[in-house]
Amino acid sequence: MTRKKVKLAFITNDSARKATFRKRKKGLMKKLSELSTLCGIDICAIIYSSYESQPEVWPDNRGIHRVLAQFKGMPEMEQSKKMVNQESFIRQRIAKASEQLKKQHKENREKQITPVMYQCLTGVGL
Amino acid sequence: MTRKKVKLAFITNDSARKATFRKRKKGLMKKLSELSTLCGIDICAIIYSSYESQPEVWPDNRGIHRVLAQFKGMPEMEQSKKMVNQESFIRQRIAKASEQLKKQHKENREKQITPVMYQCLTGVGL
DNA sequence: CTTGCTATTTATAACGT
DNA sequence: TACGTTATAAATAGCAA
Numbered sequence: 001m002t003r004k005k006v007k008l009a010f011i012t013n014d015s016a017r018k019a020t021f022r023k024r025k026k027g028l029m030k031k032l033s034e035l036s037t038l039c040g041i042d043i044c045a046i047i048y049s050s051y052e053s054q055p056e057v058w059p060d061n062r063g064i065h066r067v068l069a070q071f072k073g074m075p076e077m078e079q080s081k082k083m084v085n086q087e088s089f090i091r092q093r094i095a096k097a098s099e100q101l102k103k104q105h106k107e108n109r110e111k112q113i114t115p116v117m118y119q120c121l122t123g124v125g126l
Numbered sequence: 127m128t129r130k131k132v133k134l135a136f137i138t139n140d141s142a143r144k145a146t147f148r149k150r151k152k153g154l155m156k157k158l159s160e161l162s163t164l165c166g167i168d169i170c171a172i173i174y175s176s177y178e179s180q181p182e183v184w185p186d187n188r189g190i191h192r193v194l195a196q197f198k199g200m201p202e203m204e205q206s207k208k209m210v211n212q213e214s215f216i217r218q219r220i221a222k223a224s225e226q227l228k229k230q231h232k233e234n235r236e237k238q239i240t241p242v243m244y245q246c247l248t249g250v251g252l
Numbered sequence: 253c254t255t256g257c258t259a260t261t262t263a264t265a266a267c268g269t
Numbered sequence: 270t271a272c273g274t275t276a277t278a279a280a281t282a283g284c285a286a
Contacts, residue, residue, distance in 0.1 A: 004282065005261070010166050015253080020282080021165040022254090027280055028157050031263095032171075035154060039147040040136050041175040045158075049167040130265065131278070141270075146265080148271090153263055157280095255286090262280070269273080 032058050158184050
């Protein structure tokens with residue numbers, strides 16, 4: 001059997017590219033999960049491909065909702081509660097602006113960078 | 127030599143955990159790069175750990191700046207230019223709110239989810 | 253197009269320095 | 270504590286159905 005050594009370049013064959021995408025995406029998700037568990041850290045990953053109309057994210061919805069529920073149900077002092085509320089308020093503003101950005105971007109599909117990526121970038125001061 | 131089969135749980139030993147983090151982060155970055163190149167897609171990943179004061183991102187600064195420069199230098203009609211400008215404006219608002227959120231979060235370190243993650247989540251409508 | 257199967261390549265845990 | 274080595278575990282390219 002012939003088993004090539006992975007030519008690190010864009011796969012021009014459509015079906016082969018998609019197959020590789022599905023396999024490697026699965027592997028990547030597993031790696032993300034393992035790193036997060038083993039080292040106890042927060043990771044966020046977003047994949048924006050033409051294979052899915054919506055960006056694919058990690059953690060998945062279930063994981064995200066679990067974290068959010070935990071956050072909401074967390075016992076807290078008044079002060080921290082206040083801080084949480086302020087954070088919620090700011091998050092709402094971000095979400096609102098994100099909606100606008102997403103809407104705006106609908107007319108602008110051919111651009112090579114997505115609103116989601118913009119948020120990631122601006123989120124870390126880039 | 128004894129080579130364990132990876133116990134998928136938090137590594138309690140500090141130095142061992144950090145060593146694993148460094149190795150696996152390197153591997154993860156490589157996987158991200160390969161998937162992006164092979165399949166021609168946009169990926170964004172953010173790692174928020176206690177090992178670095180700033181979140182670590184992929185692509186790195188060089189890659190991000192290259193993409194942004196490409197975006198800025200892109201020839202465009204008036205209408206798309208206008209849309210870009212509007213996007214820039216919204217992005218500024220997001221960045222500004224992000225700063226506030228980050229500042230607010232400084233007093234709230236023990237929470238299990240970070241401002242950056244919040245942005246990622248709200249960015250995809252979660 | 254998707255799933256299962258291995259031959260190979262790649263990642264990495266445990267050590268040694 | 271960080272870096273190099275190597276045995277073993279894990280990921281995956283190419284095929285078959």
